[in-house]
Amino acid sequence: MKRNTWQEYQKEVADDNYYYLRSCIRQNFFPGSEKAFVKIIRDELGRNIFDDPAHTSCTGIGYHSDIVLHETIMTVVARQFSLMQDAGLENAAVSCITSFGIYTEVLETWREFPEVEERIRENLYKATGREFYKPRNLAHTSDIIFHHREAIRDRAKYLLVNRRTGEPLRGVEHIGCHYAKIFPKEGIGGVEFPYVLAGMIEAWGGTVVDYPERRHCCGFGFRNYLVQANRGYSIGNSQKKLESMAPYKPDFILTNCPGCGMFLDKWQYTIAEIEGTTYGEDGKGIPVLTYEELAGLVLGYDPWELGLQMHQVDVEPLLNKMGIEYDPAAKYLMPNGKYIGRPAQAAVNMGVE
Amino acid sequence: MNYYDHFVIPFVVGTAFMFAVIVWKWGRWLWKLPVADKKAIVRGVFSLDTLRAIREVVYESLLHRKIFRVNPVLGYMHMSLAFGWFLLIAVGWIEASVVLGTGTPLHAHVFFRYFDTAQHTGWNPFAFIMDLLLLMVLSGVALAWFKRMRSRALGMKRTTKHVFIDRVALTALWLIFPLRLVSESFAAAIKHNGGFLTGGLGSLIAATMDSAVIETLNSLAWWLYSFALASFFVAMPFSRYMHIFTEVPLIFLRRYRLHSTAREKSFDNFQIQACSRCGICIDPCQLQNVLNINNVQSVYFLRDRRYGKLDEKVADNCLMCGLCESRCPVGIELNTLRLNSRQKSIDTPALTRYDYLQGIDRSSGNGKVGYFAGCMTLLTPTVLRSMERIFEAAGEGVWWADRDGGSCCGRPLKLSGEVNAAERIMARNKELFAKHGITTLVTSCPICLKVFREDYNLEGIEVIHHTEYILRLVHAGRLSVEATGQEFTYHDPCELGRGSGIYEEPRELIRMAGRLVEPEHNRREALCCGSSLANLVIDDSQQSKIGSAVTSELEATGAATIVTACPLCKKALARDASVRVADISQVVAENLRVAS
Amino acid sequence: MPQFGFSISQPRAVNLDTNDFVPAEKLLRELPELQSCIACGSCTATCTAGNLTSFNFRKVHTLVRRGEYREAYEQMDKCMLCGKCRLVCPRGINTRAVVMKIKRELGDYQR
């Protein structure tokens, strides 16, 4: 990738004092990621972050599936801001790309139509007796990791470098559509040349592969996945991306959106089952990671504590390349030692122990 | 006496081979004829048609009357060769029978002068006649040589480019008669049995040569003559000379009403192999004389088709204007053969093809007279408007089949070789006509007219072109045309004129409206406008070139208006015309006399 | 194979990297004027068949030129070869020959 990425789209990211807004689905798809985020911010970087048990779903999936009204979701968002106000914080750190898109959209709506904001304030007050202020800084948690990428590198135990050859590992990145496609100025690097994940990969010693369908949607598309009959379209989009990236032989896929990570991972299994195609080395899949998982690996966290065993495509080839020491026998054990069972063998992870 | 000498072997073998091949070919073709054709033959054999056929064989195969009409020199050349040779055989057979008696083998007749046993003293009338005939044939051969070298002198701009087997046969044919002259002269030198020609040459030989030398050369000459005959006979069934014999059964079969159709059948072979490749079809072809395309004319088309080398670029590159067909001395159905050669290669429509026409009826109005404008007429609204005025003036109730867009008639598809597909469209149109109960179907498009008449089998519905219809209205007093001082010239559309035989109706109408000046080529000789749907190959500029050549000829008449009776011709001529181009219906509609 | 209840949708995009241009190029070699089409739509507007059913000659021959033959194969059968389109084409394209060639090259007919 060329060095001269657009400088136009830069973004201010708060350095400390975050109010954490978790993602509904990430906690299921990648259960170790959000835990790792809090750990990195709080323990590694010594920053203040408030993980509020009182906040709720942003209802974004319901909104994009036409079952939650605009008015409703704006009120829900207002309540989250009210909780942030209670915590005395001003910097919203949003874990989910859908939520991030929702928050930016709501704030933009209020900016353009102050009377709507007034109405929402009224709604919230009538419903809960709450008031709120708007965040001073709104960032996606990948923005925050990007912001601290050099600090993480300073603490790195492993780098994105092939231990055997010394070559940088090749990463392809995939940015969630709602990160910057709705409001390009809200994303680092904008929509055409996103740099938020690329910056992490480069900072941590890897190299970013620019492949033709880099900007293409993963295919989640809410209703395209949620309605079973439409899933062929969803998987078709993932396949288009996988086919486009495969010739570059990437060592891993890095995502910042819960849906994208999920689908680029799980659809690899489905495609292999339906038509026998796999896209990684040796007939296996391409490992898919969240940025927290990647940061966690760089910082030397245990892969199973990061939840990497929950991925459909096995991550061991990547761990081996990075030279990460791990206990293969512990992969399917809970921290208390209880066996959680292992999935049936599938084409995308055949032969990995 | 067995009248045998070794030199007769080539002749005997060649003759036997030739007749075997011809019998086998004809037999196979006849055997493969459809049942209906076979029945027609059986019905025809014992009718007057057989006598008519015999007369035609004499007129055409021997005397070449048609070629005489087209070109007397060419006619004489063909007649001297065909009829002369026939008489040589016939008179020679009589002479041999008289001298040698009956029951002698064939070769004894053919080589009679060699086997002649009579003692000759004084003037021999047979020898005189035979020499006269030989001289006549030789004059034909000389003309043929001359034609090869200088065709223009015989009124042909171009002659046919022949294939190898034709050249072999031709060479043999050219050698036969000079060799016969030489052989018979040598025989006459020995036996003194020649006439004024061979006898004279014989005396000269006898006077100048040693008798032993004469004996040797005599033998050699007869061997060569026999070889020449044999070569010709062996090559003949595979060369253009197959036409000599094939034309005969063709004449009979045609008299028995056998015709080629849009689909190939074995009768086509009689037509194809009856082509003598005389090349008369080359000169009139507009593709040749305007566009300089030299390999697609009927003679080449038939040749390529006969030898199984027909390229679709040749088959598809024909205007099917019918000009060559009208000139063909053998009367071969050239358009039909062209058409069915296209059908063979491409016509397998899907079973659901054109199902979309089902139930579509955009017709309007009511009446016993149906009017089918045709696709092209929809692009010439003046014709449509004129017909409206004419119908109105005549007080005719009309059912408008396609004024608001209708189906195609199917002929363009047929012309493109998709006969089966065309029939699917025709069936839908027939349903429509039947549904609306019309008794007369008028069309403005000669292309539609032809297909309605020839392929639709519209029982109870009379199909006429608007020229015929308008004239009828005039004759019935329902319409009258005001005379003007204008001058008109008329372009005969191919499909209307040569295609449907309608020449006089439009002329009669024009004369009512003004003065008619005929262009150089008219009626059966009329030129094609170039936009014919039958040609799938030539491009736009080529079409326009042909069109402007025709337009120039029409403009040369000095007439103020070029009249035609086909929307396609109208558009083609108007492209390049500096005078007005109008349809016949326009001329009538504009000059309707108000009923008093 | 597990039953997923759906299959992988194929992209609708015309892929000029993978399409086979051999038949299209042959067509254009024989009828080069087709390249001068300016997509005015006259052919389609005047089309006898197109006024009776959904048939768009302009679109079909454009598809063929892009190497998309399957749709063309199905579509060209609707044409009646009446030749009106040829009369209205401002670029003088021998449209009937285009129809015939597309059908022949695309295997509509058994040769």
Next chain:
Amino acid sequence: MGKQVVIVGGGVAGMQAALSLKARGAEPVIVERGDRLGGKVAGWHKLFPTFTPVEDVLGPMLQRVQEAGIEIHTGAEVEALVDGGVAVKGGGRFSGDATVICSGFDVFDARRKEEYGYGIYDNVITTVDLERMFNEGHVATVQGTAPHRVAFLHCVGSRDEKVGAHHCSKVCCITGVKQAIEMKKLFPAAEIYNFYMDIRMFGPGYEELYRRAQLEYNINFVRGRISEASQAMGGKVQIKAEDTLIGRPLKMTVDMLVLIVGMKGGASNASYAAGGLVVADNGFMQPLDPFCGNVLSGKEGIFYAGAVTAPKNIGDSLNEGSAVADRVAEYLKL
């Protein structure tokens, strides 16, 4: 000594204005910001629609300017309009009895259409770059190979609300056709695709050249704007568009993507506006009216000629160079 006329810009319009004024007895002074006369045309290789080498047009013109003894100041960028003349950067003034502004246009900065990746991806170039390559006599991809597939994209920076350009740059269509033909001549085996929204062939011989591009050079014209480009392997560029004539999206990989960049109002127009002249909505200078006042600014003593008022081709600019001399002569009572 005749009356002095300051001519801002030494492109074809400026030179023609100077020549015509000189012939009428005025003393024109050309103030040119670049280091040579000739303007944008000087960077071109061959001219549409005749493929005439630029030297054949500019050469004789420069010679005539020289022979006429016209005063020329290069490297002088006008900073402001002042009473009776212009002030240039770094100090200095040129005064005259009239001023003719012929400062032309700016080429659209293709980087602003970031979805095409100009300046980011290999082998995404502009028409200006391609002309430079033609001039250098070496057209090749960044990898040094001969292109097998080239796509031209019309209307980059023209007719595009997203970059604030509602106007048509007029000459790009024919430029795209000209360059496509030149590429085909250089690389006969290459496939050339031109992606267009409308083909606007306004000049004599233009439509004919378009037709030749189709018929003789087998250039493929696809109606549809490229929506995005991305880098593919080996320096190729993957492009996506809709073929609007078949109503289907289309994608392909090309060795070279040429962006046919449009014209926009010159950056110096702002300083004219500061001097009391009117800049039109499209960023070009607003002449008094598009008819008889097409070379008048509306302000006494200040005139326009050439592409400073709207996208124009060379012929139009030359005509205005002559026309403006008429109006200046009238004004100065020459």
